[in-house]
Amino acid sequence: MRNAFSSALVAAAKSDPRILLLTGDHGYALFDEFRKACPDQYINAGIAEQNMVGVAAGLAKGGFRPFVYGLSAFVPIRVLEQIKLDVCYEQLPVVFIGDGAGVVYSSLGSSHQSTEDIAALRAIPNITILSPADHYEMTQCMKLALTSARPVYLRMGKADLQTVHKSLPDFQFGDLCNIKQGTNKMCLIATGSMVSTAITVSKEFEDVSVWSAPCIKPLNIDKVIDIARSHELIVTLEEHSIYGGLGSAIAEITSEHCPTRVHRIGIQDKFSKLCGSYQYLIEEHHLDFESVLNTVIALEIKHS
Amino acid sequence: MHLQIKAMQKFDPKKLRQTILKMAYAGSTVHIGCAFSIIEILAVLYRSHLNLVSNDPEDPLRDYLVLSKGHGVMAQYACMRELGWLTDDDIQTYFHDGTVLKGLSDAHVKGLEVSSGSLGHGLSVGVGLALAAKRKHTNQRCFAIVGDGEINEGAIWEALLFAAHFELSNLLVIVDENGYQAMGTTDEVMSLGNIADKFRAFGFETREVNGHDELELDRVIHDLMNLNSKAPRAIVAHTIKGKGISFMEDDNRWHYTRLTEDTYKSAIAELKSQEPLSIS
Numbered sequence: 001m002r003n004a005f006s007s008a009l010v011a012a013a014k015s016d017p018r019i020l021l022l023t024g025d026h027g028y029a030l031f032d033e034f035r036k037a038c039p040d041q042y043i044n045a046g047i048a049e050q051n052m053v054g055v056a057a058g059l060a061k062g063g064f065r066p067f068v069y070g071l072s073a074f075v076p077i078r079v080l081e082q083i084k085l086d087v088c089y090e091q092l093p094v095v096f097i098g099d100g101a102g103v104v105y106s107s108l109g110s111s112h113q114s115t116e117d118i119a120a121l122r123a124i125p126n127i128t129i130l131s132p133a134d135h136y137e138m139t140q141c142m143k144l145a146l147t148s149a150r151p152v153y154l155r156m157g158k159a160d161l162q163t164v165h166k167s168l169p170d171f172q173f174g175d176l177c178n179i180k181q182g183t184n185k186m187c188l189i190a191t192g193s194m195v196s197t198a199i200t201v202s203k204e205f206e207d208v209s210v211w212s213a214p215c216i217k218p219l220n221i222d223k224v225i226d227i228a229r230s231h232e233l234i235v236t237l238e239e240h241s242i243y244g245g246l247g248s249a250i251a252e253i254t255s256e257h258c259p260t261r262v263h264r265i266g267i268q269d270k271f272s273k274l275c276g277s278y279q280y281l282i283e284e285h286h287l288d289f290e291s292v293l294n295t296v297i298a299l300e301i302k303h304s
Numbered sequence: 305m306h307l308q309i310k311a312m313q314k315f316d317p318k319k320l321r322q323t324i325l326k327m328a329y330a331g332s333t334v335h336i337g338c339a340f341s342i343i344e345i346l347a348v349l350y351r352s353h354l355n356l357v358s359n360d361p362e363d364p365l366r367d368y369l370v371l372s373k374g375h376g377v378m379a380q381y382a383c384m385r386e387l388g389w390l391t392d393d394d395i396q397t398y399f400h401d402g403t404v405l406k407g408l409s410d411a412h413v414k415g416l417e418v419s420s421g422s423l424g425h426g427l428s429v430g431v432g433l434a435l436a437a438k439r440k441h442t443n444q445r446c447f448a449i450v451g452d453g454e455i456n457e458g459a460i461w462e463a464l465l466f467a468a469h470f471e472l473s474n475l476l477v478i479v480d481e482n483g484y485q486a487m488g489t490t491d492e493v494m495s496l497g498n499i500a501d502k503f504r505a506f507g508f509e510t511r512e513v514n515g516h517d518e519l520e521l522d523r524v525i526h527d528l529m530n531l532n533s534k535a536p537r538a539i540v541a542h543t544i545k546g547k548g549i550s551f552m553e554d555d556n557r558w559h560y561t562r563l564t565e566d567t568y569k570s571a572i573a574e575l576k577s578q579e580p581l582s583i584s
Contacts, residue, residue, distance in 0.1 A: 046469070051428045051462035058432015061417075062440070063364070082459075085419050086429055090411050 001159040004135035006033055008142035013038040022056055023069040024049045049074050053082035060092035072098025072114040080120055087151050088126045095145045101157040102239030103281040115267045119244020121153050122217050128173055129217040131155040133195035136165040137214045157239055158193040174220040182207035185232040191246045194237035201292050216246050224253045228260040235263045242266040263299055315347035315386050321548045322575055323382035329568040331399025337546035337558035339379040341482040345541055348521040349447055350383045361389055361415035367444055368433045370417045372426025373451035374409035389415045424457025431463050434475040445474045453485025456494050468507030471534040482545035484556045500540040508538040515541030549574055
């Protein structure tokens with residue numbers, strides 16, 4: 001997925017000198033290719049994220065197309081106000097890349113984990129939130145981001161999980177991608193790293209539909225209503241707080257338009273407690289295959 | 305001298321202050337002191353230094369005036385009225401429901417480059433505008449006005465580091481050093497020490513001026529912008545909060561106080577009684 005991101009950005013920057021990459025002194029190996037191919041379009045803004053976002057706004061006002069890269073704990077969280085006021089208020093074409101979203105930087109602790117970035121940005125007008133699950137979705141997300149005239153946040157989470165698509169999905173802003181179509185009255189809607197888990201879990205049940213949500217804002221309301229109408233239970237999965245993320249977005253739409261039971265699987269209202277590997281923390285937050293399976297089994301029994 | 309009498313009549317500080325009093329009274333608004341301290345700075349910039357191509361606030365090749373201390377926005381409105389960008393109606397209906405002009409700089413208004421007032425934002429955007437101009441080789445310049453209170457914000461110092469590192473010689477940062485911030489003097493709230501020395505330490509070509517002396521401002525801006533140096537430029541302008549009206553000068557209550565009929569009338573009367581422009 002990181003390669004898909006890097007090659008899409010390098011290819012675009014080579015053909016469009018307006019594309020500039022700004023980083024807050026992060027992305028050590030990720031940008032080797034970019035720096036080699038487009039050294040003049042690479043700006044290391046130093047460990048000073050607030051200024052970096054303001055500068056990106058100024059560059060966008062001056063006709064450039066800045067891509068602002070940071071760990072998602074910092075971009076967007078540390079610079080939320082700059083994103084709101086300097087970029088979103090004016091609808092400037094700035095793309096933010098939040099890397100390591102969720103608990104990817106597991107052993108570094110809470111300063112480097114971000115399970116609140118989607119929630120924080122969802123309430124800011126004019127920004128699109130993308131959350132690709134694999135390299136195919138990343139390629140399509142980059143295609144959409146590169147042609148967007150408005151601010152975009154691209155959430156890059158755990159990047160080395162299994163591929164969830166077999167070919168490039170042709171989704172637009174707001175679309176949900178159907179991964180598996182089934183007749184079970186329960187369905188799974190997941191985003192980012194959790195799509196892979198959703199697919200694996202779905203195999204333990206009969207004929208369960210799975211959707212991936214590569215775009216969390218906007219969300220195609222009609223599509224969500226469609227899904228709600230044909231199911232009695234929607235389970236959402238995300239490596240993000242259960243507050244304000246994909247699950248909340250789905251529940252908001254269904255409760256208003258088509259009341260359907262929605263169960264949100266995500267990070268409960270708590271920080272990671274201990275040091276550990278990615279897998280260790282995923283288990284701590286009950287987002288591993290076994291935990292999710294048990295949750296879904298319990299839901300299904302309770303529901304039927 | 306650099307300024308001719310005729311030219312100085314445009315953006316006459318007395319007239320600008322009068323416009324601000326009218327606005328503040330019409331809208332029952334605050335921040336009069338914040339606007340009065342930057343009148344001469346804005347007058348000199350608009351009159352003699354900002355290249356406003358075809359008098360079009362959106363011309364892509366214009367020089368940028370970034371009011372990072374958005375609280376002084378009435379001073380900019382007053383200048384925009386001189387340019388014909390705002391009408392007398394805009395002034396008279398200030399702060400009325402459904403009107404466009406707000407109490408802080410807002411980039412949705414043509415002629416205002418940034419949305420500021422949340423402090424420490426505008427300078428970074430100005431740095432980005434200056435960098436964009438450098439990269440496009442357009443000779444555009446960016447004049448950014450920050451308040452002395454505003455430089456409490458850490459983002460200001462991030463922006464200064466960046467501007468010096470990327471050699472933004474087309475950037476002039478003007479610090480409105482009026483010595484006050486919302487809750488007291490800068491010394492009481494957060495000591496700033498010698499601001500000019502700090503800018504020099506950050507790699508800026510820095511001058512100090514009397515921020516109400518138009519001739520000095522004009523000369524120093526001219527000299528700074530024509531220096532053969534890759535460094536960004538800075539001016540620390542020593543100013544008086546509330547400058548121009550005796551009962552407002554150096555009285556920080558005029559950060560928050562609204563005009564009454566009495567104070568409005570006596571302020572206007574005082575302005576009228578002042579000598580016409582004195583030319584040295």
